[in-house]
Amino acid sequence: MSVTAAKGFTASGIAAGIKENGNPDLALVVNNGPELAAAGVFTSNRVKAAPVLWSEQVLKGGLVSAVILNSGGANACTGPKGFQDTHATAEKVAEVLGQNAGEVAVASTGLIGLLLPMDKLLPGVEQAAAQLSEHGGEKAAIAIKTTDSVHKTSVVTGTGWTVGGMAKGAGMLAPGLATMLVVLTTDAAVESDALDRALRAATRTTFDRVDSDGCMSTNDTVLLLASGASQVTPDETEFAEAVRKVCDDLGQQLIRDAEGASKDIKVEVVNAASEDDAVEVGRSIARNNLLKCAIHGEDPNWGRVLSAIGTTRAAFEPDQLNVAINGVWVCKNGGVGEDRDKVDMRYREVHIVADLAAGTETATIWTNDLTADYVHENSAYSS
Amino acid sequence: MSVTAAKGFTASGIAAGIKENGNPDLALVVNNGPELAAAGVFTSNRVKAAPVLWSEQVLKGGLVSAVILNSGGANACTGPKGFQDTHATAEKVAEVLGQNAGEVAVASTGLIGLLLPMDKLLPGVEQAAAQLSEHGGEKAAIAIKTTDSVHKTSVVTGTGWTVGGMAKGAGMLAPGLATMLVVLTTDAAVESDALDRALRAATRTTFDRVDSDGCMSTNDTVLLLASGASQVTPDETEFAEAVRKVCDDLGQQLIRDAEGASKDIKVEVVNAASEDDAVEVGRSIARNNLLKCAIHGEDPNWGRVLSAIGTTRAAFEPDQLNVAINGVWVCKNGGVGEDRDKVDMRYREVHIVADLAAGTETATIWTNDLTADYVHENSAYSS
Structure with missing residues (x-):
């Protein structure tokens, strides 16, 4: 239509x-x-x-x-x-x-x-x-x-x-x-x-x-x-x-339909002090190549999420951050949370929740994993 | 020692x-x-x-x-x-x-x-x-x-x-x-x-x-x-x-010795209005995944350099930008320059010069190409 x-x-x-x-x-x-x-x-x-x-x-x-x-x-x-x-x-x-x-x-x-x-x-x-x-x-x-x-x-x-x-x-x-x-x-x-x-x-x-x-x-x-x-x-x-x-x-x-992607990643930032903070943090997580590789490898690597949050100007305290991957709170209060082996990452959609514990605003950024196919497609295609 | x-x-x-x-x-x-x-x-x-x-x-x-x-x-x-x-x-x-x-x-x-x-x-x-x-x-x-x-x-x-x-x-x-x-x-x-x-x-x-x-x-x-x-x-x-x-x-x-890299890329920004501008532009080019893939494929893709420059706040006019890759000015005045087939990219070091035509300041940022090996290494290694 x-x-x-x-x-x-x-x-x-x-x-x-x-x-x-x-x-x-x-x-x-x-x-x-x-x-x-x-x-x-x-x-x-x-x-x-x-x-x-x-x-x-x-x-x-x-x-x-x-x-x-x-x-x-x-x-x-x-x-x-x-x-x-x-x-x-x-x-x-x-x-x-x-x-x-x-x-x-x-x-x-x-x-x-x-x-x-x-x-x-x-x-x-x-x-x-x-x-x-x-x-x-x-x-x-x-x-x-x-x-x-x-x-x-x-x-x-x-x-x-x-x-x-x-x-x-x-x-x-x-x-x-x-x-x-x-x-x-x-x-x-x-x-x-x-x-x-x-x-x-x-x-x-x-x-x-x-x-x-x-x-x-x-x-x-x-x-x-x-x-x-x-x-x-x-x-x-x-x-x-x-x-x-x-x-x-x-x-x-x-x-x-993103080039070479094998995972669609929903990055949901919650409890931000402002919508701008939530978007900045979400984008920083979504653009972190190391995290995108980890997700490709089905590795619930919350340390890379925290590293990405730490590069932003958003309001938060490092020891109050919480991160859930596919429903499992693998990071609580800036440290180890629930058992990361509980995280099921077999499916195409991956849901990351970053809780800034700094307010009530939220934003969702969508991204993809970083794959060898992405590299191949963009090495060969001059655009 | x-x-x-x-x-x-x-x-x-x-x-x-x-x-x-x-x-x-x-x-x-x-x-x-x-x-x-x-x-x-x-x-x-x-x-x-x-x-x-x-x-x-x-x-x-x-x-x-x-x-x-x-x-x-x-x-x-x-x-x-x-x-x-x-x-x-x-x-x-x-x-x-x-x-x-x-x-x-x-x-x-x-x-x-x-x-x-x-x-x-x-x-x-x-x-x-x-x-x-x-x-x-x-x-x-x-x-x-x-x-x-x-x-x-x-x-x-x-x-x-x-x-x-x-x-x-x-x-x-x-x-x-x-x-x-x-x-x-x-x-x-x-x-x-x-x-x-x-x-x-x-x-x-x-x-x-x-x-x-x-x-x-x-x-x-x-x-x-x-x-x-x-x-x-x-x-x-x-x-x-x-x-x-x-x-x-x-x-x-x-x-x-960067993980998975096959090219070392020297991004030299010249004729910037300020050193901050030069660094911002250099970093934007150095972080552009599409360009890093192109360099991996030995593709002198100056369009991706211009796209990266365009995302910055630096002082420049799009139709005055010049880009050289390994000594060949493949982009002149924001458009097609010398023949891109002249660019020899067989060696590990790649030298990109971005001329902003906006001043006299300069900065050099070093980066690597984006490769399937980088993806493999960082998908498997939880860090």
């Missing part, structure tokens, strides 16, 4: 020849209205790809009529020519669809530092436009894959309205592993300001807390487009919760 | 039975004076091992008569009993040597969360004291190894005085991988304040800029002991430079 689950949207996904292996590599999502309200969130990396620079400008207007997305090339670190290519792509979409190029968002993913093959991409836009369909969401989701093993889609339905979306990548918005591209659509009648609030609130606790390997992409893009085709304006809280659910679901799918 | 290269010091290294495999695991370094001046630098991790908490107190007095170091157990996250054990170890050394326990520094390395086998350690202290020798530096260096494949020592000679030292570990002081323990000795007549200045200045640009995997230990300790036995007080600048050289040499040895 993906981006065409909501009324008012058509989409397509085709093989334009950008990828040398002939796999699908160009997706088009079109908002047929009646409204064109939109919001976007982009990478916080200061080295931004040309399509990010372009789409940030487009989103300032609050209106998006179409999104063109390619895999097979990030168009990052490509200088003025790269930006011209993004501009030309938007112009081509606008020309074919009879729209305004200033309302066409562009997203790219793939190798950094290579110019896109415009002789293939521009004819591909015509082909993608010709195949636009109310059932094209699935094909669009497939066309944006790079190292993804599966395509990712999600849909949440409200009373008379729907929020749907697609995602590629395995990582987080800021920072992010590889590139994360997400397009969400809704037929709810919501103005761009409210879309922006809902999207920022949702990404803050979902994509922003998915931290597969701590690396931030130059291309991360999350867009939310509203057609208003349902003619229903939902309660703002209800709508925001639907957007959050779709983001959360897609974020979980990203983690489960 | 190690810690006994300077006059006034004796040392020993023995197998006390702390390590189950029977390898040497206890080292003793004694300052026979006439002076006992000392300085120390410790991990900045807020979760500090018992011996760090103890030795920080000892060093406040500026006098150290002996250092007892064990491998085979970190005595970290071991609560009040762990601290009592450290205290008892210092008391035992003082008793055997006829010294003051408040002048005995203690350092430990190995597994976190386990109490030390005091029934083996305390008799080991007597054995180590019995074997003290002016030629014992090498044996001491061997006894502090954990996953180190070789022991590390270094000596620099001034006019009538000497600075020597030993190190174990593969990482950095703050933060550090595994535990880094370093003992430096000198027969120069230098007071503790001057020792402290020299040691802090040296570690700031040596051990602090060795960042094998971004993980910070609970036990990192660097001590500098001066016996005054040469009866020479060197020029402060000359002495500080000798200390820096020994630290630099030992730091290089740590990097070359």
Whole structure:
């Protein structure tokens, strides 16, 4: 269902020849209205790809009529020519669809530092436009894959309205592993300001807390487009919760498909003095390579959790820290707790709870283990 | 030569039975004076091992008569009993040597969360004291190894005085991988304040800029002991430079022996607006797992260098960044530069230069590649 689950949207996904292996590599999502309200969130990396620079400008207007997305090339670190290519792509979409190029968002993913093959991409836009369909969401989701093993889609339905979306990548918005591209659509009648609030609130606790390997992409893009085709304006809280659910679901799918991972690790920080403390501690644990190796080896190594906590500025006393791994409190009051042999780590999901004993705030960061497969995949794949 | 290269010091290294495999695991370094001046630098991790908490107190007095170091157990996250054990170890050394326990520094390395086998350690202290020798530096260096494949020592000679030292570990002081323990000795007549200045200045640009995997230990300790036995007080600048050289040499040895590494990566940041900017950028590049994988695959992936730079707060313009890998400027002005096929990456040392084009400051961070061997070693070894 993906981006065409909501009324008012058509989409397509085709093989334009950008990828040398002939796999699908160009997706088009079109908002047929009646409204064109939109919001976007982009990478916080200061080295931004040309399509990010372009789409940030487009989103300032609050209106998006179409999104063109390619895999097979990030168009990052490509200088003025790269930006011209993004501009030309938007112009081509606008020309074919009879729209305004200033309302066409562009997203790219793939190798950094290579110019896109415009002789293939521009004819591909015509082909993608010709195949636009109310059932094209699935094909669009497939066309944006790079190292993804599966395509990712999600849909949440409200009373008379729907929020749907697609995602590629395995990582987080800021920072992010590889590139994360997400397009969400809704037929709810919501103005761009409210879309922006809902999207920022949702990404803050979902994509922003998915931290597969701590690396931030130059291309991360999350867009939310509203057609208003349902003619229903939902309660703002209800709508925001639907957007959050779709983001959360897609974020979980990203983690489960992270490069080379054999474990999905839920790092839950509890009893923090502030939410910022909880996030800082969670991220520090999630990025600790030694711990990520230990989890890969099914070793409930709470000492590495404490080492990671100790590098943060969060409020805590070392002798009051508690750590549970898969329900067993292996560390109590900063020292040895329950028998670590009780911890069952055979399953893919691993749940670490870090209790800071310093307040009442909480945050959850999702990450993966560090594996030889991750090394192999990222040693061989130039991206 | 190690810690006994300077006059006034004796040392020993023995197998006390702390390590189950029977390898040497206890080292003793004694300052026979006439002076006992000392300085120390410790991990900045807020979760500090018992011996760090103890030795920080000892060093406040500026006098150290002996250092007892064990491998085979970190005595970290071991609560009040762990601290009592450290205290008892210092008391035992003082008793055997006829010294003051408040002048005995203690350092430990190995597994976190386990109490030390005091029934083996305390008799080991007597054995180590019995074997003290002016030629014992090498044996001491061997006894502090954990996953180190070789022991590390270094000596620099001034006019009538000497600075020597030993190190174990593969990482950095703050933060550090595994535990880094370093003992430096000198027969120069230098007071503790001057020792402290020299040691802090040296570690700031040596051990602090060795960042094998971004993980910070609970036990990192660097001590500098001066016996005054040469009866020479060197020029402060000359002495500080000798200390820096020994630290630099030992730091290089740590990097070359880092767990699982196949490449030693020198990340040199040039033309930064400030030294802090240069260090922040260097560290961000050095910790980028995707780049470390690429270097392992001998892929001169400058896009990942730019992505890493982009996550920092340093002053730079994306379209003015330049990156050289092994002498080839593969990225110029934020985009494609010289032909990446010109980059020869067959050798163990890889040199990355990141030119921020924002000033005149510079900093160099040393790191390693990320390999399947690193994952294997740290999945199987609970530390």
